[in-house]
Amino acid sequence: MEDNTQDEQQVAFNSRIDLTQLQDSVAKVKTELGKVIIGQQEMIELLIVSILANGHSLIEGVPGVAKTVTAKLLAKTMNVDFSRIQFTPDLMPSDILGTSIFNVKTSEFEFKKGPIFSNIILIDEINRAPAKTQAALFEAMAERQITIDGNAFDMQPPFLVFATQNPVEQEGTYRLPEAQLDRFLFKIKVHYPTLEEEVQILENKHQQKNNNVESLIDTILSAEQIASYQQVIKDIVVEDNLIKYIAAIVNNTRTNANLYLGASPRASIAILDASKAVAAINGRDFITPDDIKKVVAPILCHRIILTPEREMEGYTAEKMIKDLIQTIEIPR
Template sequence: MEANEQNENPLEFNSRIDLTKLQEAVAQIKSELGKVIIGQNDMIELLIISILANGHSLIEGVPGVAKTVTAKLLAKTINVDFSRIQFTPDLMPSDILGTSIFNVKTSEFEFKKGPLFSNIILIDEINRAPAKTQAALFEAMAERQITIDGQEFDMQPPFLVFATQNPVEQEGTYRLPEAQLDRFLFKINVNYPSLDEEVAILESKHQQKNIDFEKLIKSVLTAKQIAEYQNTIKEIIVEDNLLRYIASIVNNTRTNANLYLGASPRASIAIMDASKALAAINGRDFITPDDIKKVANPILAHRIILTPEREMEGFTADKVVQQLIESIEIPR
């Protein structure tokens, strides 16, 4: 009986993917961040998924909820180049891309690279920069290359952008174009900590006093390991009925009466890739409907636009996405 069962389920034995090292690396990253960051588990997990799925992340939350410090410390767990850029209303494209400088000795112009030429880029308050600077960033995010003076420069992998923005400040901010928002794999909404978490934050701060938090964090991954794990993610199994489930969720955003604009096929691909990464983190070489449901909201909410009527009624993108997911039959 057991032999027959084995023959009927060859995938159980012949198509397994060794995810041990990947899981150990993720556990180490979470452990390192846990030395400093209390709570915010969802944000940390989504940021790790974005690394494995090779996608950028937009982090939104009120000031003081550890958006910047979490992204910065996560970057420190990876042994690659890191740049932090503070976006301001007077920031110009050359400030992030670099500029050509005349070399008197050689009588030629030499290109001096800007802070965008790095592996992990932390952009603080991304919605404060004007359109020209956003356009320069958009090319790097979309194509992973930069064009300056007619010359193309490829960004060295991994190239990931973690950007933060404040939802409550309006003065001196610019709305991000829909096309740019679409290039972010996730939009992560960061909430206030719970009462117990806030007490733990106070206790930790009181006990550690003048300790340099950044020196507590050790590097866990190299660029080569990230590339290996990203390739491993691509091998995760996705059944045909789950591909249809993903497509149905995204397709329904285009016919929903509450929405003025639905999501594009890029959103479908993002859900599939993120679900694969989530499955791998949990030690599975196949995705489940629960994986899809968990990543769908942070992938879809910033890609859809509500109708003016629904906005006036107090609807939110998160609520509409949740209703969409609940309205579609889960594959068995």
């Protein structure tokens, strides 16, 4: 009987997922970004999680807190195509997706692909463009394809959108529609650096001889490695009680009297996928309640809407989510 137990334990050990290479790659990416970016560890880790979970990220913060630089340098650590789109109030959908142009030689229309046809897309100040242009991103972000003139064009993997935006209180911005926000895995809020971090930022800038910070960043990941790691994430073990825990959290947003709009099943799937990525980064082939708690706020905060009464009382989505989690029993 004891021998059988030992054999079962040996089989279980041998079937564990090897996460050494994944962890090593993540550590190297963080090291590369650390050459330039001071602090902002939460933003960096969530962006890496979004890559592993194959999800888009919306980065919100006041100007000058390294939103664009971090996303751009993170893309530099990957040996994939990169495209940057600056959103402006006069930007048209064809400026993003592309357009059909008449070829005089062949007497036929040819589709010229826009900058959206890349692997990593950095959309700077996404909330500067009007609704018509925002709508052009819906199909690409959700289905990783676009349809023009009745023809569907697939996006080559990996296809990830990193978008930055200033707070909606800034002048000349548009509020993103809920349907578009729901297509972002994370909404990452970037805060000011601490006093110590700002001192280090100034010291690094003073000592830095080369102004081209991109030249300091080495390439770590290939497209094949990213695809491989994304596949590994899918094999992370999730116990039934944790699946029920995720479902209970999201379901509570729909029945909560303090919320006007709750989260959809897309949010549940996002929590599941992101939790797996967090577990893998930490070298575990199974998720824990702490993994779930780590990703709940950035996944739900842009998917829920507070009631007018709660907004008038000064409540925020983050505080509501924190209170909500405390009401859900943690699986043991």
